[in-house]
Amino acid sequence: MPDRDLGTDFLSALFETQRMLRQLADKEARHLGMTRAQWAVLAKVERNEGQKQAELADAMEMAPISLTRLIDKLCDSGLIERRNDDADRRIKRLYLTDAARPLMAKLAVLRADLVQVAFDRMADQDMHRLVDYLETIKSNIRAALAPAAGKTKEQAYG
Template structure:
């Protein structure tokens, strides 16, 4: 059976939204927030080099929305902001020890949910899905040709 691109993309978006909503509900029931956890995880991965502008772009949020979220995280002691040494207009964002503890508290639940969402997939299903998603990512955002931007 041939599946058209529109139907495939619609199903992909639907599965993503269902998983996102279910994860958010489960985390909220445990006193956590998926949005807050995703933000903390991103800041953690950046290793003290996160910038509000990058966060706004990545999450598709207005800069003011990101600033409000960062203000709340800073008020709760989960992040700290520091002036960039090379550009005083830029604030670099780093996770605090308390932020690390918040992530550690939510990660088991998040990982269990992800594992549960994928429980019906075989190893081969996972490999094929991974390869397909990689191809779609390249189609959406093709790599720059060598020497581009020099």
């Protein structure tokens, strides 16, 4: 067997896993009449109700106009509401509506089902170890993306 390229194998497995997980999430979200993107917005708002729309766009790494369209649709569906900020009326803060709560419970079940599919035939300790490794990888990448404190480009890369 030829030598395997660990870097290629890692990236290929990670990207393919992410793509397939997105496909499965899309499929499951359709059962509730929504998209994976709408599901993601609802989940982020639920975790941090009262956040500004701009903060949500940053957290989701989305263009503000794309997020605005999603939020408009969720508002029209009665799932999210925009409220004025107490200190600055130009700022809109996002909240789930009471009508969204039963849907969020259904989405929690779907999320648990997705996790169950992903972790099928894995021991609990392996699942925890995998998550820990992915968190370490994420932290390493975040550090690589952060600008080097006080260094010029030449100092940081050369």
